[in-house]
Amino acid sequence: MFSFGSKQSDSQGASQAPQPAVLFKTAVRIRSRAANNATEGIPWIWVCAGALVTILLLIAGLFGVILSQGLSALWPHQVIKIQSENALVLGIPMRQEEGTDPNTNVKQMRRLVYQANRDFGVNEFAFVPVERLVESERPKDVWFVERREWGPFLGRIQTSDSNGVATDVDSKTLSAMLVGGAERSKQLLHIEKGALADLNATMEDLRLEKKSIERQLEAGAIPDDEATAKSSNVESQLARVSKDHAALSTQVQELRSVDEAIKITLLADNGQTKTLPVSQILRVFQPNSLSWIERLGIFFSRLWGFVSEEPREANTEGGVFPALFGTVAMTIIMTVFVLPVGVMTAVYMREIAKQGVLVSLVRIAVNNLAGVPSIVYGVFGVGFFCYTVGASIDQLFFQEKLPNPTFGTGGILWASLTLALLTVPVVIVSTEEALSAVPRSLREASYGCGATRMQTLWNIVLPKALPGVMTGLILAMARAVGEVAPLLMTGVVKLAPALPVDSHFPFVHLERSFMHLGFHIYDLGFQSRSTELSRPMVFASTSLLVAVVLSLNFIAIKIRSQLRKRFEGRGAF
């Protein structure tokens, strides 16, 4: 009512000319408007809106910093010349800051420059006073070479003819050579990860079988002659497989020597050279003569490599595919455990148990569990799952492999179970809320039709509560994906030798340790050789982790809105 009045008088005031006679009246009007503002709570609206804007800016800043730093790590930057003590050297300029020259103690503006060529006696990262950067000189013919080992290289690429005379290679010949090299590496990889790995697995199985026969013989479970027959059978199989293995290894050796014969030479600015097989080179480009389109092409190719390849060089280069896979796999396994257990617990507490002191106590306990620090769950996970449950499983089913643990150590299954334990309170609480929000009239309608309690629960109450359950699941997943502390103890590793899923029976290996994006970030940021070297990967991995969290949430929210649509009308079934 107040606001209505004030606005009316306001518009009248605006239409009147400000004559001296009405000056006093106007002043009164202004004062009363101020009073009205106060009663309407206008200042409070501003304070609240200000808080909202602050939060929005913080979120935008967070994503902005992470994304820009992460994506810039993949962008092919230009190379400039830098005035060194006696010569011009190549480098990619990075951030600028104010620092003190260690020799002269003079304050100066300096810039971090990435010079690559780790194996050519060059400081990869160097601080250079700004005046020594020669921005104008951008040599068009400089190559940026991404290699399997020793990090990137900046400089020229040469080939030697039969007389040992080195000439600069033209890009056409180079790309043909690279295609050949990539082909040969692929072939080698195919044999090593395919047939050779299969043979290795078979040999391991046979060795275990042999051990098992010996154990049974010792225990007197099988007679001598049977044991002899069995083990000679295993021996002959083992001999056959070993022969195959040797043959395949020879083949690999031959391929490798062919591959290593085709070489190119890298020539750095400081005159040093290095000759290496072409197949060692992954990607080359001339950063100063790229068009925008080509730059974008390299950017996306690097982006794809980042999410689809395995890491190299102690995780500071290459991709993060195993970590991405581990993160998603762990979250899915966790969901498989947490959803049924959480929902069933909530259903029992809300729908079946008699509401009383005991149920209230359990409810308080569940709520408190949600607040227990995650590291506590980690300690519990390693103590209970790995060393108690896992060790018992090993005793029962994997005795041949002992003393090497199978389930008796950290693994993706135990990590997922630990996280399920960590997130189950969230699911219970939100499921309980969703169940209690199901209208009484719906239950009565179902009972009125002659439905039993279980039929009502299953057909009416649970479907209606499903969107609420999904909310809980989204919260649980969001918490689990970002959790690192409990994983440190229950099976995450810096570099996993194999994914938890592969082509060897039984295809899913839940006992294996795994890589995780959250741990990957921690490891890169705090455990690697050089902070500068791993910084781009830290931001790129962080962006990816954020993307994983957002897309998992997006999928869950999409499912929830489908469910809501279904249970609030609109649309067919």
Next chain:
Amino acid sequence: MLNPADLPSTFVHPESCSGPAQISIQNFNLWYGKSQALHSINLPILQHEITSFIGPSGCGKSTLLRAINRLNDLIDNVTVDGDIRVGERSVYERHLDVTSLRKRIGMVFQKSNPFPMSIYENVCYPLRISGITSRATLDEAVETSLRSSALWDEVKDRLKRSALDLSGGQQQRLCIARAIAGNPEVLLMDEPCSALDPISTAKIEELILEMKGRFTVVIVTHSMAQASRVSDHTAFFYLGRLIEAGPTKRLFENAHSKATQDYISGRFG
């Protein structure tokens, strides 16, 4: 206003006792915790006729209705005394299967409460929970019930659509279709029109009149006009007691007790 002490004893007109009783309520008392909501109700409800329960809010008419199919069991702390018989069997028999009792009694609620499912699934819900899976049986039951509730022509082309897309009046008729799909003996209606507009109300009243002869209908209503339009018998409740029951015409024109006359003529309530 009458005090409980001044209340007259129950008077049931003899016309409402002649004929086969589908439901007989015998000396029935009900308590919510410690407070007594129903005081020794004695009332026969005649087979295949329409009986309406009237009375001011809180007089226990809905409670009595929900006692017939034992829906009050869902509320904690309800205790009963006395007996209600539906057909030959007592509702409060010791080892009675409540679900089979409720399958014999359809119920329509004050607020329409279709399940969040398709129209088809809503109607055949009582059959599905009885374990009937034959498509032909279900199809037939859905069509028959929807025709009986005068909804078939409106929804026959969208049986697979969500029931929540229907209008309020259609939803209530759908609930009636659902209540009669299992072919019950008794149909209980708890103020079925109180949330509807006059046109939807008229449609539902028409339906109730058509039910006569097929089901024993008990309807709780706040509207005196509705009671006089649809019901054969009327029972007037006040403060948890049955004051008077008899043929609707007798009650509305020439009630035996003063309280009934006062309430019907609108002098209190």
